[in-house]
Amino acid sequence: MELHLEEGSRVCIVGGGPAGSFSALHLLHYARQKGIHLELLIFEPRDQSSLGSRGCKGCAGILSTRLLTGLAAVDVTLSKEVIQSELHSYAVHVDGDIIRIGQPDSSRKIVSVYRGGGPHHLPGERPSSFDRFLLDQACAQGAQHIQASVTKITNDKLPIVFTNREQYTADLVVLATGVSSNNPLSPAFGYRSPNTQVMVQDELLRPPTWPPDEVSVFLKQQRGVFFGVLTPKGRCLNVSLLGHKLTQDAVSRFIDSIEISPEQGGLEGLCGCAPRIATSSARHFFGDRWVAVGDAAVTRLYKDGIGSAFYTTKRAMRVVVFDGISKQAFKKDYLPYCKNIALDNAYGKLLFYLWEKTLNTPFLLNLWKRAVSSELELPPEQRIHMRILWGMLTGDELYKDLTRLFLKQPALRGLMRGVG
Ligand SMILES: Cc1cc2nc3c(=O)[nH]c(=O)nc-3n(C[C@H](O)[C@H](O)[C@H](O)COP(=O)(O)OP(=O)(O)OC[C@H]3O[C@@H](n4cnc5c(N)ncnc54)[C@H](O)[C@@H]3O)c2cc1C
Known part of the structure; x- marks a missing residue:
């Protein structure tokens, strides 16, 4: 069946995070x-300027090069107030050694932002929220924000979106609810949300002597923690830990384990949360008159989730306007795009697996460090190995391309040099 949006059609976007x-x-x-006018309603209960977890969605807040370049296409320029830090290098700490890698070239710019209104206990001026900024941009261009949670979405002839107070009949529903809450679709949609893993994080006051533009990555720092990342965000440092079955106290143990020189002072937590990160794709994530986007559909493994949300929404919305809103239209053009991301994540899993094995095998670790x-x-x-590392840490290059690079002669030769 052919289904299309027409002049005046109503689109209900559920979730006003980046994907919404x-x-x-x-x-x-x-x-x-196309020369048509649509009614766009964005349902988002969170006041994104609020402090702590009420405003924030729990995220390190690094924005990739491909996202920053993409924003211009939708007439968005990030304001200075939103950007907290420009990041130019990574310091990888492993077994007491520090490996420093810089931007492979000056065009590969990355920055950090706050998703909400900043940490609970941050003294002084409040930072600006990236999510609030984006939502304001969408509203300035013609969308309408409804500050309410969607409690239920039913699917009869047309989808109906329910809040506690009202109900809205939609020509199209865009599900952008991420992976941190229960999705409101009725079982009739057949939607299956992605698998997730818990991460833990906190914000700390950045010690005065701590480099403002360098992300620190700690490998093998603590049992059960695959990696810990300290990301400068203006006056603060975000600490995010990925590992197995982590609890919030892992952050304080991690902070205690980092050697800080006396003049850098103590590192004390200002906020703290345990958000979920998507580790697989959703299933049955589109149908007639509805489509899921961002984390609720598919995202890049561990890295650049916000950049990924930008590009999945771009593809899905192009289908919506130019090809239609039927299941068939999404299947033809949106599904292959999402499958490519899932395939790339399989390469990502392989790379992270090899990396973990290398870290846990002293001989391989030495080869890699020397290379x-x-x-x-x-x-x-x-600098092939540095480029691979930069790509894995920032999510700035496809995992597939990084795997190919790793298997090519120059990278292998680099490793073999360490044997001699
Ligand atoms: C610890 C951690 C660190 C991360 N670091 C980075 C990073 O540095 N860079 C990066 O690019 N990505 C990072 N990510 C991934 C990134 O956070 C996600 O990919 C991104 O937030 C996805 O955006 P989204 O809009 O799909 O979902 P979300 O950001 O989760 O937004 C979903 C929105 O939907 C709203 N919502 C939910 N349910 C309802 C409902 N029923 N009704 C109305 N609204 C609803 C929520 O309030 C929320 O605002 C990180 C993730 C984690 C867990």
Whole structure:
């Protein structure tokens, strides 16, 4: 059956995180191109300017190069107030050694932001919220924000979106609820949400001597923690831990285990949360008159979830405006795009597996450390292991491309140099 949006059609976007606001921005952009006017309602209960977990969704807040370049296409320029830090290098700490890697080239810019209004106990001026900024941009371009939680979505001839107070009949529903809450779709939709893993994080006051533009990654720092990352965000440092069955006290143990010089002072937690990260794709995530986007559909493994939300929403909304809103239309053009992300994540899993094995095998770890350090003498374009590491840490390159790079001669030769 052919289904299309028409002049004045109503689109209900459920969730006003990055995927919800990006959906609105792309939809408005394509609708302008096609010369139709749509009614866009974004349902989001969170006051994103609030402090702590009430405003924030629990995220390190690193924005990738591909996201920053993509935003211009929907007429969005990040304001100075939203950007907390520009990040130029990573310091990887492993077994007492520090490996420093810089941006492979100056065009690969990354920045950090706050998703909400900043940590609970941050003294002084409040930072600006990235999520609030995006939602305001979507509203300035024509969307309408309804500050309410969606309690239920039913599917009869048309989908109906329910809040505690009202109900809205929609021509199309865009599900952008992420993975941190129960989705409101009725079972008739057949939607199956992605698998998730718990991460723990906190915000700390950044000690005055701590580099403002360098992300610190700690490997093998603590039992059960695969990696711990300290990301500068203006006056603060975000600490995020990925590991097995982590609880909130893992953060304080992790902080205690980091050696801080006396002049850097103590590192005390200002907030603290245990958000979920998606580790697989959703199933049955579109149908006639509805489509899931962002984390609620598929995202890149461990990295660049916000950039991924930008591009899944772009593809889905292009289908919506130019190809239609039937299950068939999404299957033809949106599904293959999402499958490619899932396939790339399989390469990502392989790379992270190899990395974990390397870290736990002293001989391999030494080879790898020597290969990376010896690249410092090479011109930037020949620093293959550093580029792979930068790509894995930032999510800035496809895992598939990084795997290919790893299996090519120069990378293997680099490793073999360590044997001799
Ligand atoms: C610890 C951690 C660190 C991360 N670090 C990074 C990073 O540095 N960079 C990066 O790019 N990605 C990072 N990610 C991933 C990133 O957070 C997600 O990929 C991104 O938030 C996905 O955006 P989204 O809009 O799909 O979902 P969300 O950001 O989860 O937004 C969903 C929105 O829907 C709303 N909602 C939910 N249910 C309802 C309902 N019933 N009615 C109305 N609204 C509803 C919620 O309030 C929320 O605002 C990290 C994730 C974790 C867990």
